[in-house]
Amino acid sequence: MLDGAHQHRLATIDPALAQQIASVGTGPASISVAAVITRSVVESAVATAGAVGPDGPVRGADGPIHVAEAADLSLLNQLSQGVAVDWDSYDAEVAQRHDGNATSPHMNGPLDLDDxxxxxxxxxxxxxxxxxxxxxxxxRFWRQPASPALADIVYCAVAAGFKPIVTSTLNSI
Known part of the structure; x- marks a missing residue:
């Protein structure tokens, strides 16, 4: 919850989970939970097809499209080891994924919704x-590793289809 006139986007799609996240609080406890959720979700996303159709996993010009790439895990490893991260290089690499569609999916949105x-x-x-x-x-919420927003991280994970990973991780902490 942001204030009486605004609410976090997580509260819009999953009010109960937003409340559970709010109970974690802020500061070091929140950062620790955010780190565990981030790693769990990204590890799962690397092994998860972006979408599966009648002919199997969706493929791009460079092979099957996974929700995350090995480069994402590499970046998380750098962060967890305290190594400086070149965010500009990471952004440039992500911008090149799948012909730029990894950062602007709307550019490849469907024009028709027929069958x-x-x-x-x-x-x-x-x-x-x-x-x-x-x-x-x-x-990218880890650009400021001292203050990543847990609710934002959870929102992205849930919207990307990883709510079971989030809830499982929260229940194990």
């Missing part, structure tokens, strides 16, 4: 790119 094969393919690509963009957004 044609082309429309289904476009919707699946959009879903894959959208999930990829959410994970990149989640990781």
């Amino acid at each position: 044609s094969a082309d429309s289904l393919r476009q919707r699946l690509l959009y879903m894959a790119f959208y999930r990829t963009a959410l994970i990149a957004e989640l990781i």
